[in-house]
Amino acid sequence: MESMTLTRKEMSSLLLSLQGNHEQSPLTILQTAWSKNHQQACQKGASLPAFLTTEMRPVIEKVIQGIQFNGFSLQEIADLGSLIEYSNVSITSIQNWVKRDFKELFVIKEGRKYSINQAALLFIIDDLKSNLDFLSIRRLFHTLFFGREKDITEFIEPVQFYYAYSTMFEELDANNDQMFDIVGHTSTANSQDTLLDNMVKAYADRVAQSMTGISKAQQKGVSNILVISALSVQTSYLQAVAKRYYNATVFLDFD
Template sequence: MGKGWTRLELARLLEKFQTKIGLVGYADSLPGNFQQLVSKKTVGEIGLTMSNIVWLGNQLETAVYSEPALKNWVKREIKEYIGAPQVGRKYSIEQAALLFIVKDLKVLLDFEEIRKVLGSIFNNPEDRTDDIISPVVFYKSYACLYENLMAQTEILTEEHIKEEIEAYLAEESLYTQTEKSKILRSLLVAVLAVRTRYLKSLAKQYVNSLYDKE
């Protein structure tokens, strides 16, 4: 992968970090600190520093991450959903996924609204088993939905997005109808946020071009 990753590519990398399946050799495309991290963690969970998370986030298309902002989020704004570092002094892959989710939602929502979305599907950060859906699975779900939707049409109507999410959830048997309803609304917000980020970035490119010499 080169710079300009899609969110689906990042989600698949997070899965590799979790399972370590297909990770050997793949790490060669990452900076040296990631290679060392992967080679040393043959057993147990892989943890990411905040600078690791920022580097990964900045490989995404239309995204700009900064370490001070993320540190502020985990200490204040979304402390109750991230919790303290869970792999020694490093953050777990699920915690990293939550930060990527928050970053996407931030383009559309304020922190009070973001906490409502997170609180509807995620619970105690110390125990991920009580979440309706895991952060990594949720991140991959809306990343996949967004790519599928964009492959079908350039115009994403609310109805079109809802139909696609409903079809996706219809195949899932792990969730109750109440849980599916919460996941559907949260995924709808996430897909709209990703699209908003893209349109915002596109608009800025045109604004900046106004100052280019003809």
């Protein structure tokens, strides 16, 4: 069976839609994502057999059935995370994060499930950990989601931020090769790293400036965190490729 795969932008769109904050329905987002990955089968009129060989997690089956979500269980969040391309989300890591490493962010009332924003936070943690330790991630979260006020009034929703940097990454990777599309690099022009830095930061500045309800100073911090997050997505891809080659080397036993 083939597993369904979603990009981060598709996953963040799905979360926004489940929250009621996206122009497309959850089912439409899933249909579009699946069709994109099965273009040949759809063109040949073989969409039914292709769909029947696609593994659907129980949480996705609920979305297909139109079931309303008031929240997610940890297993449902792990199942959603497993659909994200080049992601390392697992139920074990999620349990560690909510019960130990980031427990102050995941307080829920007895009997209630985790919110859509808390699910987005877990996916953001998974991305950021490719470049940062947990202490650094907590500091970024304090700046990004709670500002400097002691009442920790939330001014940017995690799911909105997840969508922002996921969209940013995809638009800077127009050819979908999981690498930023850098132009202008020649032997006499700016170096590759300078071009990358300038391109990503300029885009992040525009996104941050478009956000309402935050100050100019906060926009600067948000812009920097957008850069970190988008770069972390690319890092996740590189780590996944390296891990695949490691597994192939061990499994195939070239000795």
